[in-house]
Amino acid sequence: MAKKAVIVESPTKAQTIKGFLGRDYVVLSSKGHIKDLPKSRLGVIVENNFEPTYITIRGKKKVINELRKALKKEITEIYLGCDPDREGEAIAYHIANELSTNHKGTDLKANIRRVLFYEITPSFVRDALLHPVDIDLKKVDAHKARRVLDRLFGYFTSPLLWSILRRGLSAGRVQTVALRILCEREVEITSFKPVPYWVVEVKFRSQAGLEFCAHLHRIDGMVRRIEKEEEVTKLRQSIKVGDQLTVKDYRVYDRNQKPAAPFITSTLQQEAVHRLSFSASKTMRFAQILYEGVDLQEGRIGLVTYMRTDSKRVAESAITELREFIRERFGRDYLSPTIHKYKDRKTSEGAHEAIRPTSMQRTPESVKQFLQADEYKLYAMIYDRFLATQMADAVYEVKEAIIESPDGRYEFKGEATRLKFPGHQRAFSDTDSPVTKGALPELKAGEKALLLELVDEKKFSEPPGRYSEASLIKKLEVNGIGRPSTYAKILQTLFERQYAERERGRLFPTELGMIVNKVLIPKFSDIFALPFTASMEEELDLVEEGRKQWQDVVKKFYDPFIIQVKAFESAAPDIKKSLVTKTDRTCPQCGHALIIKWGRYGKFYSCEKFPDCKYTGPLEQQAKYCPKCNSPMVLRTGRFGRFFACTKYPECKHTERFSINRTEKPKPPDQ
16 A cells, blocks of 8 residues: 655646656645635735635635545655645645645644655656655745735726726736837837938959958948938048058957857747747647656656756756767767856746756657657757757857058958857757858958949838747846746736737737726836836745745735725726727717727727717728628637627628738838
């Protein structure tokens, strides 16, 4: 009979761990969180120092009873192996409280210990079970603080949106900051005014008769570009085809390119967007599979370490294995002469490792047959990135020439690079680093170069680009917004709430997202500012470190927040009126003017005499007719977002994808 029990939150993880342990262990799963704040009420007693009221999640009573039943009298030790982060610590804490006694009333509290599985491999799991720890109450408090903060925010702001726009809308403490970033970028783009500038390219012939190209680099000693046509005219008057210019400087040197750090959560998501076109949520879903275990020929085992981390630290044993692997596979020349160490951010959780393979012997090729295509792509990317971290620098030979005009005003720069030694680039089978770039003959300082051709091209400055998932995650990370466990959720929530959409790899705030931002930001500008949100993240870190009480952190947020909520409530009628748009159309029922208002499905026409006249109608751009039966179509919302559906459903089941008119890229004034 089993004498010990291991409880994790995931059935998949439980299945993997069960294969490592003998008959002395029973491995169980809580299937995620078992407790949370209630959905139908605040669940936070503000007057009692913000004490949360956790309740058993609907459907989890059965899971708890099954766990209690499995913990028979013979079970002498219980190990809680939930994920090693705040979320996992909270799950472990709630499980421990529920299972402090078994179904026979036996006190099990003293027998419950916490184990941290940073990788799901036989050796790591067995070692963790030999070194159990206590549940980290400081980490539990940090999770509690975040949960209470988010609940307070959502509970008080959502009704404000309902009163102005429509019921069903909601706002998130961190997600609204991400939405603000998207909306402010959209305003930058729509208000952008293109500025002309000129790019000047020249072709020279050296004294040895070899041709090469260069570009305008400096004007009067300053690196800048030409922004007025008169300057182009002056340049052409100063130098002409057939002139002899002087090589001011020529040098050849080596430039080393160091390998990038191993992946952390944010960089994994960013690279997966760039290289694999994965969304952040898809990346984390497959990373979770690789972490929790995959069926290989040797048995079920985790292929990568824990995937929610902001630390670049790597265990010494893993570095030793990696360096030996590089030496054997590539030779000593490809091994970095010194151990590369990568610096963490100040707020990183050093107890975690970077994301890496659990064994270098499990190469992507050797496990490919056991993985789905997307799982393989992600594993290969993680494996190659980690492999490169202890390899030698790539070395490029760089040639650079500066050619000066006779009057000394203009300097042109020619350059070329050539890969001399690939170093860590050997780790990547699909590297896009060029072997050579540009061409430049051998020159000498002081020699003459004959000007063969001068071409100037007028261009226009472009607005800042819209964010991709990768660049938005980077923006959040750099500004200290969110944590590894929240990046994917932040983006996913924006999509689910229909505040943002993804199109051709770029993120667009929807019209609804723009109006929510317009309503909330002016009244909560400080709370939704990047510095304030980042400071709250730092405060949560201090709670986890035991340097602050979680109630003090919540109070710091709540006091200014609730004042602004009350001010918003007073201004709500005026805000709602400001969103009404007058039109020159008349109501077909009573003849009064029509106005545009916001409702359940977005904007619509309404009679200004409502509620005396209840006429409503769709905007022209929303008015559509079914191509199959010619009946009107209506805008509906489903699990995959908004779509047009025929009003004759179910007789006619025709639907069409809903797309929002995008803001066109600003055009130059003369185009």
